[in-house]
Every structure is written in C-alpha cells, then in structure tokens.
Amino acid sequence: MPTKTVLTYGTFDMFHIGHLKLLERLHKLGDKLIVAVSTDDFNDLKGKKTIIPYDQRAAIVKAIQYVDMVIPEERWEQKVEDIKKYNVDIFAMGHDWEGKFDSLQELCEVVYLPRTSGISTTDIKQQLNKISEINIQDLNRAFEILKRLKSDFE
Numbered sequence: 001m002p003t004k005t006v007l008t009y010g011t012f013d014m015f016h017i018g019h020l021k022l023l024e025r026l027h028k029l030g031d032k033l034i035v036a037v038s039t040d041d042f043n044d045l046k047g048k049k050t051i052i053p054y055d056q057r058a059a060i061v062k063a064i065q066y067v068d069m070v071i072p073e074e075r076w077e078q079k080v081e082d083i084k085k086y087n088v089d090i091f092a093m094g095h096d097w098e099g100k101f102d103s104l105q106e107l108c109e110v111v112y113l114p115r116t117s118g119i120s121t122t123d124i125k126q127q128l129n130k131i132s133e134i135n136i137q138d139l140n141r142a143f144e145i146l147k148r149l150k151s152d153f154e
C-alpha cells in the first residue's frame with residue numbers, strides 16, 4: 001500500500017491544544033506526517049516574536065506521537081522543494097491560511113482545516129503579560145505598606 005504523506009508548516013511556539021488537535025487531525029489524513037517548524041531566523045522574517053527557541057519547539061513537535069518527521073522551515077519558497085523531496089500527497093494548514101497556498105495544488109492536494117477556537121499563542125502571551133503587570137502592582141503596593149510601617153516605627 002503506498003504511503004500517503006502529509007506536510008504542514010508552523011511556528012508551534014508555546015505548544016498548546018490547538019497545535020495538538022491540528023497535528024492529530026493531520027495524522028489521520030495519511031500514513032506519514034512531516035512538520036516543518038519555523039526557525040528563529042524565519043520567524044524574524046515573518047515578523048513573529050517567539051518565546052521558545054527553535055531547537056526546543058522542534059523537539060516538542062518531534063515528541064508528539066502523531067508526528068513522524070520534523071524539518072526546519074527557513075524560507076517561504078521551500079514548500080515546493082519539500083513537496084517534491086518528500087513525495088508529499090497532502091499539504092495542510094489551519095484555515096487561517098485559507099487560500100494562501102492554493103498554488104501548491106499543481107503538486108499535491110491542499111487542505112485547510114478549521115483552527116481550534118479559544119486558544120492561541122498570542123492569547124497565552126497576553127495572559128502572561130497580565131500576570132506580570134498584576135505582580136508588579138502587588139509588589140509596589142507591598143513596598144508602599146512597608147515604607148509606611150517603617151516610618152510609623154521611626
């Protein structure tokens with residue numbers, strides 16, 4: 001039975017359930033799932049700031065049971081070469097990329113799957129920023145109380 005190979009691309013920063021559910025669905029589309037993880041340099045090119053460095057993001061994706069191979073994504077243009085090099089049958093992305101890669105239909109099937117709602121790396125970063133802001137305000141309040149206590153006892 002010929003192997004059906006699926007290929008996808010992504011940053012996978014702060015790996016979360018949205019990434020996992022996508023990889024799980026991509027795994028079910030074929031027999032072999034290849035994931036191209038955006039390198040730190042490529043993310044600079046994409047204007048995407050990441051928290052987790054490439055080697056850790058790639059190691060996490062590689063450890064996912066649905067994933068058979070991880071390759072670096074270094075250039076927008078590498079998709080054509082990758083599809084040919086790995087005999088890809090299905091190129092698939094989340095639907096936030098709907099239509100962006102239709103030109104690849106000359107080489108293989110192109111599929112856009114619904115994103116998982118309610119979770120994104122951007123949301124996680126915003127929550128983390130909120131926590132650090134609250135912590136700083138709490139620390140300032142505690143500092144003011146300590147200063148008042150100190151002057152009361154002087």
Ligand code: C2G
Pocket residue numbers: 009010011012013018019022038048073076092093094095096097114115116117118119120121
């Ligand atoms: N995704 C999802 N549900 C979410 C968040 C992300 O299905 N809640 C999907 C995205 O649609 C994408 C994949 O998970 O297909 C990886 O998302 P990102 O890490 O944000 O990848 P991105 O920065 O979109 O990089 O050349 C293509 C780019 O490298 C894609």
